[in-house]
Amino acid sequence: MASFQHLLDRLFLKKQAVQRTTPDTDERRLVAQKHSCPSCHEPLEVGELEANLFCCPKCQHHYRITAAERIKTLVDPESFVEFGEEIDSVNPIGFPGYEGKLSEARNSSGPGDSVTNGIALIDGRKVILSIMNFKFMGGSMGSVAGEKLTRALLTGLEKRLPVVLFTTSGGMRMQEGIFSLMQMAKTSAAIAQLEMAQIPLFIVLTDPTYGGVTASFAMLGDVILAEPGAAIGFAGPRVIESTIRQKLPEGFQKSEFQLAKGFVDAIVPRTELKKTLGFLIDTHSNNLRVR
Amino acid sequence: MASFQHLLDRLFLKKQAVQRTTPDTDERRLVAQKHSCPSCHEPLEVGELEANLFCCPKCQHHYRITAAERIKTLVDPESFVEFGEEIDSVNPIGFPGYEGKLSEARNSSGPGDSVTNGIALIDGRKVILSIMNFKFMGGSMGSVAGEKLTRALLTGLEKRLPVVLFTTSGGMRMQEGIFSLMQMAKTSAAIAQLEMAQIPLFIVLTDPTYGGVTASFAMLGDVILAEPGAAIGFAGPRVIESTIRQKLPEGFQKSEFQLAKGFVDAIVPRTELKKTLGFLIDTHSNNLRVR
Amino acid sequence: METNEIQKKIQELQSLAEKSNVNIDSDIKRLSEKLGEGARMTPADLWKKIQLARHSDRPTTLEIIATITESFMELHGDRYYGDDAAMVGGVGLLEGRPVTFIGHQKGRNMKENIRRNYGWAHPEGYRKALRLAKQAEKFGRPVVTFIDTAGAYPGIASEERGISEAIARNLKEFAMLRTPVLCFIIGEGGSGGAIGIAVGNEVFMLENSFYTVISPEGCASILLRDPSKAPEAASQLKLLPSDLLAFGIVDGIIREPDGGAHIDHVVTAANIKAQILDSLKRLETKTGEQLARERMAKFMSMGRFVEEGGPKSNFFQRLFSITRKS
Amino acid sequence: METNEIQKKIQELQSLAEKSNVNIDSDIKRLSEKLGEGARMTPADLWKKIQLARHSDRPTTLEIIATITESFMELHGDRYYGDDAAMVGGVGLLEGRPVTFIGHQKGRNMKENIRRNYGWAHPEGYRKALRLAKQAEKFGRPVVTFIDTAGAYPGIASEERGISEAIARNLKEFAMLRTPVLCFIIGEGGSGGAIGIAVGNEVFMLENSFYTVISPEGCASILLRDPSKAPEAASQLKLLPSDLLAFGIVDGIIREPDGGAHIDHVVTAANIKAQILDSLKRLETKTGEQLARERMAKFMSMGRFVEEGGPKSNFFQRLFSITRKS
Numbered sequence A, B: 001m002a003s004f005q006h007l008l009d010r011l012f013l014k015k016q017a018v019q020r021t022t023p024d025t026d027e028r029r030l031v032a033q034k035h036s037c038p039s040c041h042e043p044l045e046v047g048e049l050e051a052n053l054f055c056c057p058k059c060q061h062h063y064r065i066t067a068a069e070r071i072k073t074l075v076d077p078e079s080f081v082e083f084g085e086e087i088d089s090v091n092p093i094g095f096p097g098y099e100g101k102l103s104e105a106r107n108s109s110g111p112g113d114s115v116t117n118g119i120a121l122i123d124g125r126k127v128i129l130s131i132m133n134f135k136f137m138g139g140s141m142g143s144v145a146g147e148k149l150t151r152a153l154l155t156g157l158e159k160r161l162p163v164v165l166f167t168t169s170g171g172m173r174m175q176e177g178i179f180s181l182m183q184m185a186k187t188s189a190a191i192a193q194l195e196m197a198q199i200p201l202f203i204v205l206t207d208p209t210y211g212g213v214t215a216s217f218a219m220l221g222d223v224i225l226a227e228p229g230a231a232i233g234f235a236g237p238r239v240i241e242s243t244i245r246q247k248l249p250e251g252f253q254k255s256e257f258q259l260a261k262g263f264v265d266a267i268v269p270r271t272e273l274k275k276t277l278g279f280l281i282d283t284h285s286n287n288l289r290v291r
Numbered sequence C, D: 001m002e003t004n005e006i007q008k009k010i011q012e013l014q015s016l017a018e019k020s021n022v023n024i025d026s027d028i029k030r031l032s033e034k035l036g037e038g039a040r041m042t043p044a045d046l047w048k049k050i051q052l053a054r055h056s057d058r059p060t061t062l063e064i065i066a067t068i069t070e071s072f073m074e075l076h077g078d079r080y081y082g083d084d085a086a087m088v089g090g091v092g093l094l095e096g097r098p099v100t101f102i103g104h105q106k107g108r109n110m111k112e113n114i115r116r117n118y119g120w121a122h123p124e125g126y127r128k129a130l131r132l133a134k135q136a137e138k139f140g141r142p143v144v145t146f147i148d149t150a151g152a153y154p155g156i157a158s159e160e161r162g163i164s165e166a167i168a169r170n171l172k173e174f175a176m177l178r179t180p181v182l183c184f185i186i187g188e189g190g191s192g193g194a195i196g197i198a199v200g201n202e203v204f205m206l207e208n209s210f211y212t213v214i215s216p217e218g219c220a221s222i223l224l225r226d227p228s229k230a231p232e233a234a235s236q237l238k239l240l241p242s243d244l245l246a247f248g249i250v251d252g253i254i255r256e257p258d259g260g261a262h263i264d265h266v267v268t269a270a271n272i273k274a275q276i277l278d279s280l281k282r283l284e285t286k287t288g289e290q291l292a293r294e295r296m297a298k299f300m301s302m303g304r305f306v307e308e309g310g311p312k313s314n315f316f317q318r319l320f321s322i323t324r325k326s
Ligand SMILES: [Zn+2]
Pocket: A037, A038, A039, A040, A041, A042, A056, A057, A058, A059, A060, A061
């Protein structure tokens, strides 16, 4: 028992540090402040970055973007119609301080929790789109995120439209306790329904995608794409380092690692995403046309 | 091209040595000659060995046995009824010397090629049984073996009876050229038929099982058992050693290795096989009873 | 089974209310929250229950199987990479009926724990579990799983071989199984590693078990910024059987002997067996398709949120009219 | 396509004989054996064809795909362990029709060959192939495979991760696919590593390719006890397209430019494309079930033996009355 407890202690001792860094906002603020890319240190202006879909034109570093920015950079102009925005979080297990955290997140990121759903055109093809937002409580998945993802999936089923999900998440929303864990099974069961009906599901993994999100719907796409350099994993690097007591290898858990390990179909730069998704939709729509 | 050719040369240079050793006959002859077990060197008499199902009572070394001995040691007395014995090999690609090899094998091992089929009772349960015989041209699979295995499988399908296959083989019978390769697809397609009809298939891997047999029906059982210490693999040890130019680790490709690597459900001593197969038949017969 | 009785009362109340078209959701919610014994306990008392759930003498998966079956054969391997000793499974006869058992396996001593990685499974463990579950489905056997893990193993090899993919696939595939699936949380029900084999038609918890999205230690580290505050975190996470029963996440609580399951393995196993037999009697009358559809519906309805402009049930009614068609 | 025309003549003869209930099997056999061009060639001439099949400038799978499709996207990974560069696959548009392509991939130079392991795939390659084939089946796309390998890799890791299991599973699963499957042996068709992606409704060979149960070198080592006798072994193995066409193992031969496929990749690819379009026109009128049943029947009828007391077709007729029921 002693050693087991010890293992547990080691496991979680350093976890705090990981969860609290948000290089996202830092990175883009740095560009504004220093007029250079924090990744390649070449000169870079905010306008230039935005014009290139928030990717550095020199080193191709992909900056994190919000759900709204994703929509703007991906779908055909004016084509996005949001749905499912009428549901909102409660504090299902009475977790101390959760309401405060929620209203804080709503104030800084707007309503809608960590998932935005809509129907849209991608290069002229109609799809159901569901996009996670890391800014809203680290993209954590609670009841609302799980319900919204499920509704997106089931809307695809109902309308016989391809579904495209963009992931970014630190994991489950622990303030909702067991209810958040159940969202893993919930979203996966919805995907089971799609599978039986042969509706295509495309996943795009973006930086970062971790925990219960990776270990559920994010790994269940018919095709799984990833943006370059995205961190994708189950356990966070610090948790693993403190378990195994050694440094992790260079590039561990990055998109390129996941591609090499066989869990990602292709790494697609943000600038190519529209074209790639269009092609995949075209080549996966035989069943949709037939019925 | 040069290096590729080189790789090929290395690959097959030493293969000859492997294929020509038959420790089987040697081993049992040694017991008769030296009155001891060649594996543990303890005193051992032929009668004692036979009484213990051809396993050493001291070290549990499993001696190779023929199809006839397998039947004798496994099925309920007088219950075995052979079928499919009416087919025989031809020389389909006109391979030089094949007829001679065949008649030599028939003279030393009897007719029936490397597979014996029958219907039998195992501890009171009716099953279709197909048993390979290493003595007949190294248990190699040509058109006759493939056809007999396929007939055993399809008889199980037709009669809705569980099928039990005992494997032992050096691989495909190269004297039949492409026809022997096709037996891999043939037997696997027959298993596909069983799978669709939910007829259980149990495989027992025995020493040695290699090549195209391992890479087809031998790995397609609903449950895969192995006798202790059996050598089971795709490529023979010498082929691998000459490819990678290093010694293979201790125990490589043995039953215990295959269990650890996840390809065998359980290692079952010969003395336990009857009981184990009886239990598996009982627990896999729900579908058979229903219809 | 005191809490079980309370839960039964609540259920009776609920079905009564439904029949008479009275909305008592908020009352039920209040009642359920009161029911949670965690709320009535001090963190220190609650922590004792956590320690019981992790007790080194607690009955393990293989012991429970051995006790309740007439005979059992362990089946090994995932058919891809290896055989994970932290996850076991096989076929057994339970009152003459073939059943597939799957579960996390902790060791009884240090040596066995090292071999079994303290019950932290790797991807090959989850893949073996799925293989055995599909085998059960093929041959018409019910599946019973025993959950007892601090979590899926957070190591390099585990990530390299796709622990996320393995758990995710299980969630989807277990949802679709056309055979009864029963799940028992017998000790620790730790996060993704637990739910990876816990998608069942009915899910039960032993009296001194817990089931949580994150370990109390992890939650304390991250949210309370102090791992030593684990008892407090455990209290906040509402991870006890009574909490989860009240939430409608689990379907029942299995009584343990006074002092905990480790005091009497035989009685504990007998209680589990009684529940399996009771559940199977009910579930075995259903078709495979019905079982799969009910299981999917059960998990798809989980979650608590508020919705403007109408009850969420409409959405699911719409859904089930779709799935019935296909 | 001289041999093709001869083969067509034989087929016409056969169907005529069947209709008129005349047994000409032995005549056909004699004819077929004569047809085998290997028999007419010296081992040295035949060896030149083997060298052409292994020519380092021969068009590879990815090159052929790029040439015949309007657009193609490579998809990676087996979802278990890795992405094998010796086996590639993805989705492409062929005259506007989505098609899944799968194939062994050799390198064009030493560096690429090291990365692609000279086209010797590991288990993860075969598992990726199966994943993509099942994806094709799910979304109603035909599958086209290109075979070009000396064999599955005979190494420690390959055995550890179950190269046998991976090939075996493919043989069974490809047999069952409810979508058209076309296979092209474009260079080396080496043993289990080749057939692991060659269970198709129709199987074609390029003019200068070979398909064999064992490499000529291996056969020479084992049976002729001298690896330098590979040309002689090649001649004995009957591994040329004309042999296999005569045996009824393959369905057609794809013409190559004079001098070999490496002389003109575009013409070679165009010939392959014409065959794909021709075959698909025929196969796409059939249901998925029909395609699977025909594919299984095709491979289950392969093999040559003598049977006392009745023709073997009786047995297969009995079989198909069974499978039609289920
Ligand atoms: Zn940059």
